[in-house]
Amino acid sequence: MKNQNGYVDSFVKLIQCPTVTNSGHEYFEAFHKVLDEEFPNVKQTCEKIEVGGDVLLYKWRGKSSARPLVLMAHQDVVPAVGGDWKYPPFSATVVDGKVYGRGAMDCKNTLFSTIQAVDELIEQGFVPEQDVYLSYSDNEETSGPGASMARDWFKSNGITPFLVVDEGGAIIKKAFSLMKKDVAAVGILEKGYADVKFIAHGKGGHSSQPPKQTPIARLAAFINYCEHHTVFKPKMSKAAKAMIYGLGDALAFPLKGFCKTIGLTGWWVSKLAPKLNAAYGNSMFATTMVFTMSSGASAPNVIPQDAWVVANLRFAPTDKSEDCFNKLRKLAKKYDLEVEVLQSREASPMIDVNGEGYQMYKKALNEVYPDVAVVPYLMFGGTDCRVLQQISTNAIRCTPCALSFDQLGGMHASNENVDIKSLEECVGFFKKFIQEYK
Numbered sequence: 001m002k003n004q005n006g007y008v009d010s011f012v013k014l015i016q017c018p019t020v021t022n023s024g025h026e027y028f029e030a031f032h033k034v035l036d037e038e039f040p041n042v043k044q045t046c047e048k049i050e051v052g053g054d055v056l057l058y059k060w061r062g063k064s065s066a067r068p069l070v071l072m073a074h075q076d077v078v079p080a081v082g083g084d085w086k087y088p089p090f091s092a093t094v095v096d097g098k099v100y101g102r103g104a105m106d107c108k109n110t111l112f113s114t115i116q117a118v119d120e121l122i123e124q125g126f127v128p129e130q131d132v133y134l135s136y137s138d139n140e141e142t143s144g145p146g147a148s149m150a151r152d153w154f155k156s157n158g159i160t161p162f163l164v165v166d167e168g169g170a171i172i173k174k175a176f177s178l179m180k181k182d183v184a185a186v187g188i189l190e191k192g193y194a195d196v197k198f199i200a201h202g203k204g205g206h207s208s209q210p211p212k213q214t215p216i217a218r219l220a221a222f223i224n225y226c227e228h229h230t231v232f233k234p235k236m237s238k239a240a241k242a243m244i245y246g247l248g249d250a251l252a253f254p255l256k257g258f259c260k261t262i263g264l265t266g267w268w269v270s271k272l273a274p275k276l277n278a279a280y281g282n283s284m285f286a287t288t289m290v291f292t293m294s295s296g297a298s299a300p301n302v303i304p305q306d307a308w309v310v311a312n313l314r315f316a317p318t319d320k321s322e323d324c325f326n327k328l329r330k331l332a333k334k335y336d337l338e339v340e341v342l343q344s345r346e347a348s349p350m351i352d353v354n355g356e357g358y359q360m361y362k363k364a365l366n367e368v369y370p371d372v373a374v375v376p377y378l379m380f381g382g383t384d385c386r387v388l389q390q391i392s393t394n395a396i397r398c399t400p401c402a403l404s405f406d407q408l409g410g411m412h413a414s415n416e417n418v419d420i421k422s423l424e425e426c427v428g429f430f431k432k433f434i435q436e437y438k
């Protein structure tokens with residue numbers, strides 16, 4: 001059995017594989033070789049199912065196949081170019097009880113904790129009550145087809161997972177004096193997503209004789225309007241309510257009472273919060289839109305015939321994508337812009353916090369982390385979980401790996417790192433959860 005040093009050795013090797021999303025098969029092949037070496041019991045006992053690409057899907061046969069459990073993660077990481085890294089991003093440098101490197105908390109920690117837990121349990125001779133699958137996609141960061149390939153395999157084999165567990169929330173360490181407990185944020189819903197292109201057509205021409213209302217000027221006016229007006233109204237959603245109410249359990253007086261009251265009746269907070277903190281308030285209560293790409297003429301002295309910008313939208317669970325697009329079409333018309341929806345998906349269904357899946361997870365969290373407040377979490381970002389959720393009875397988005405606020409800032413940024421102690425506890429959690437899962 002691995003000791004703490006063994007954990008570090010294995011985890012370091014995973015980080016040292018630069019499995020940058022879409023970087024090429026050879027990087028993932030090398031990663032798979034490391035997994036085979038580091039987790040020999042999984043290699044020996046679990047069935048490796050080919051679903052295509054570099055997706056990994058392992059099946060660990062249990063006593064029953066009635067209520068399969070799927071533990072998900074992704075193998076790929078975002079690139080680590082630029083930024084102010086203290087240590088090279090794929091060196092996996094160990095300093096002060098932390099491992100630094102790209103993927104340390106998004107989400108090779110999830111992959112490591114789940115596969116290590118299974119490997120240890122096999123070594124101990126444990127046989128799970130239900131079939132357990134490990135499903136690791138290879139292109140989550142680009143919303144690639146990896147997770148869909150796994151989903152299609154389950155579908156075509158007539159298997160309905162009872163519970164899928166993926167990355168999402170974490171254990172967030174106490175950060176201020178009124179925060180009395182660490183928070184285990186359990187993702188219950190992820191916001192929807194769309195990329196929308198706004199195109200302005202014009203006559204082009206030489207820049208020495210410029211007319212008014214050129215394509216870029218119209219796009220700029222449109223962007224300016226969107227920046228200074230509330231395009232999508234903030235609203236209180238069921239998920240936001242559950243999250244605020246739950247947060248009360250982690251806070252001291254007077255914040256505790258405040259959250260508990262708001263969680264029950266505080267629709268007005270959805271109106272006030274965006275005014276106090278636009279970024280967070282809007283993300284929590286509204287559909288957000290931000291302009292991320294643009295293009296104009298190919299030379300500085302040419303008025304473009306066509307110019308465009310792309311906006312990225314995240315739909316609140318209270319909004320339907322088509323209603324938002326209609327609003328944008330109406331608005332864009334005023335600036336004579338064409339609207340093209342490049343891709344779109346609705347917010348995921350919210351999981352029932354009183355349902356069996358959530359309650360089972362909560363019970364294990366309470367047992368392994370008795371001093372932690374378990375809080376439902378409305379996720380602003382996306383995960384692969386939404387894909388397997390389509391065929392599963394329950395879906396949970398949470399890797400109970402303890403992170404500080406500072407460490408959370410390392411996601412997709414420089415100096416991403418994780419505590420070795422947190423990794424150890426997380427392996428312990430997954431072992432416990434698998435043992436209790438029936």
Ligand SMILES: [Zn+2]
Nearest residue numbers: 074106107167
């Ligand atoms: Zn991730």
